[in-house]
Amino acid sequence: MQATAIAQPNIALIKYWGKRDLGRNLPAVGSISITLSALHTTIAVDLDAGLRNDVLLISGVADVERLTRISACLDSVIGEQRPAARITSECNFPIAAGLASSASAFAAATVAAAAAAGLSLPTIELARLAGLASGSAARSLYGGFTELSNAGDVIDLTVLRDEQSWPLQVVVAITETAAKATGSTAAMEISRQTSPFYESWIETQEEDLAKARAAIRERDFAALAGVAEHNCLKMHSLMWASRPPMMYWNSATLHCLQTVRKLQDEGRQVFFTIDAGPQVKAVCVADDAAAVRDALAATPGVRKIMSTDLGPAARLVDGSDR
Ligand code: PMV
Numbered sequence: 001m002q003a004t005a006i007a008q009p010n011i012a013l014i015k016y017w018g019k020r021d022l023g024r025n026l027p028a029v030g031s032i033s034i035t036l037s038a039l040h041t042t043i044a045v046d047l048d049a050g051l052r053n054d055v056l057l058i059s060g061v062a063d064v065e066r067l068t069r070i071s072a073c074l075d076s077v078i079g080e081q082r083p084a085a086r087i088t089s090e091c092n093f094p095i096a097a098g099l100a101s102s103a104s105a106f107a108a109a110t111v112a113a114a115a116a117a118g119l120s121l122p123t124i125e126l127a128r129l130a131g132l133a134s135g136s137a138a139r140s141l142y143g144g145f146t147e148l149s150n151a152g153d154v155i156d157l158t159v160l161r162d163e164q165s166w167p168l169q170v171v172v173a174i175t176e177t178a179a180k181a182t183g184s185t186a187a188m189e190i191s192r193q194t195s196p197f198y199e200s201w202i203e204t205q206e207e208d209l210a211k212a213r214a215a216i217r218e219r220d221f222a223a224l225a226g227v228a229e230h231n232c233l234k235m236h237s238l239m240w241a242s243r244p245p246m247m248y249w250n251s252a253t254l255h256c257l258q259t260v261r262k263l264q265d266e267g268r269q270v271f272f273t274i275d276a277g278p279q280v281k282a283v284c285v286a287d288d289a290a291a292v293r294d295a296l297a298a299t300p301g302v303r304k305i306m307s308t309d310l311g312p313a314a315r316l317v318d319g320s321d322r
């Protein structure tokens with residue numbers, strides 16, 4: 001009745017922004033992501049703790065604010081009649097700061113909860129359950145390059161390429177570690193209801209997805225770079241033009257974009273992407289990773305650098321489901 005799972009965050013190269021169905025948490029657009037390896041969340045779910053109510057400990061500290069969402073996730077995996085759980089979470093990077101900590105947390109929680117309850121579910125079912133809690137979490141049930149579809153009545157995913165067959169690297173420039181002010185569900189709804197660019201965002205996504213799929217199939221770095229940067233800037237334009245505007249960037253974010261442009265001018269194979277936070281993720285080929293890391297580390301306002309390979313799917317920690 002207890003199990004521990006580990007999951008890595010994923011970052012979208014073609015972004016998910018907007019919901020088609022709030023209740024079922026279905027995305028309005030498809031998205032394509034890469035799962036990372038060096039950043040991770042480990043979650044243990046103990047259904048034997050003899051508790052009357054769920055308890056969530058993050059890095060050893062009780063967290064009441066995040067408990068509701070994680071309890072709802074356990075309810076959807078195990079059922080509402082389940083025993084109360086002690087949930088412990090450890091994460092090796094800042095949470096709720098635009099580094100996809102909810103993706104790794106809900107992916108790990110889903111895998112651990114199912115195992116703790118003795119359920120043996122196929123990966124796609126685990127991904128659907130994780131995706132109910134956080135849309136992007138569904139993608140962390142898979143490694144490498146993953147597409148999350150916006151079609152159909154349930155969440156659906158496809159692996160486009162595994163993590164070994166195109167070993168790109170990601171250098172994450174952390175420019176702020178505080179948690180963001182607006183969560184993504186609320187922010188997506190504000191964009192849908194108020195941004196004059198929302199419809200064209202939805203209409204042009206299929207074209208970006210097709211370009212990215214082809215680039216990943218052919219391992220065409222320049223093509224992937226072009227479409228990923230454009231898609232990222234379209235999502236942020238949509239956010240900036242919402243009312244109230246959502247501006248997740250800080251001055252260091254912009255400095256990092258200039259650093260990436262300079263590296264590109266020098267012939268380095270690198271591109272940027274930014275999610276709902278001020279951190280810049282620079283995706284590059286392995287040969288250029290050291291130069292990208294050094295240049296971003298020397299960029300004004302960068303507090304910390306994390307470098308990572310692409311990573312595997314969420315999984316149980318060996319021997320934990322006994
Ligand atoms: O899964 P959520 O609700 O945390 O939303 C993720 C939104 C972005 O990170 C900005 C884009 C994406 O596709 O991951």
